[in-house]
Amino acid sequence: MAKALFLDRDGVLNVDKGYVSQIDDFEFISGVFDVLRQAQEQGYSLFIITNQSGIARGLYTETDYHRLTEWMLGQFANESITISKVYYCPYHSEGTIPEFTQASNLRKPNPGMLLLAQQEHELSLEESMLIGDKETDIEAGTRAGVATTILVCAESERETKADHRVTSITELPQLLGWGG
Numbered sequence: 001m002a003k004a005l006f007l008d009r010d011g012v013l014n015v016d017k018g019y020v021s022q023i024d025d026f027e028f029i030s031g032v033f034d035v036l037r038q039a040q041e042q043g044y045s046l047f048i049i050t051n052q053s054g055i056a057r058g059l060y061t062e063t064d065y066h067r068l069t070e071w072m073l074g075q076f077a078n079e080s081i082t083i084s085k086v087y088y089c090p091y092h093s094e095g096t097i098p099e100f101t102q103a104s105n106l107r108k109p110n111p112g113m114l115l116l117a118q119q120e121h122e123l124s125l126e127e128s129m130l131i132g133d134k135e136t137d138i139e140a141g142t143r144a145g146v147a148t149t150i151l152v153c154a155e156s157e158r159e160t161k162a163d164h165r166v167t168s169i170t171e172l173p174q175l176l177g178w179g180g
Contacts, residue, residue, distance in 0.1 A: 003127035005039045009050040011133030012152050012169055021060035023071050031170035033079040038178050048086040049113040056095025087113035109136040111144035131169060138162045
């Protein structure tokens with residue numbers, strides 16, 4: 001069974017500007033490509049798990065989301081980074097678009113996206129990690145049985161249930177002792 005690195009999108013891979021849906025608004029975190037290449041070298045399969053309530057809220061369409069995701073995956077591919085799959089949840093119980101206005105087990109803090117990835121890719125959650133910037137990410141990882149959870153958060157005094165805290169994903173290699 002493979003081990004996975006589950007990555008939230010906004011705030012972990014790119015600057016969280018609030019409901020990012022357009023290529024022009026998407027700004028990768030500086031150094032993220034180097035970190036993800038190192039994760040691959042460490043034997044991790046990479047998965048993005050992202051709540052996209054902006055779809056349910058009518059702030060952008062599912063087509064907008066897919067267009068941005070395809071572009072993002074192309075940028076990763078150009079940097080020799082393979083994202084095994086992107087899982088997203090377009091649902092929110094307080095949405096305005098009827099087809100997406102509902103509760104969902106996919107929506108973090110529920111573990112649905114992680115468990116779906118585990119089933120589809122035969123992953124060992126006991127050897128996997130999750131990196132998120134919200135407690136809902138951490139809770140989803142914990143509820144799914146992911147071995148290690150890491151919170152990206154600048155406020156060191158903020159309480160967290162995560163196993164580790166970093167101010168940026170770029171601290172991951174040092175935290176985990178990868179490389180020199």
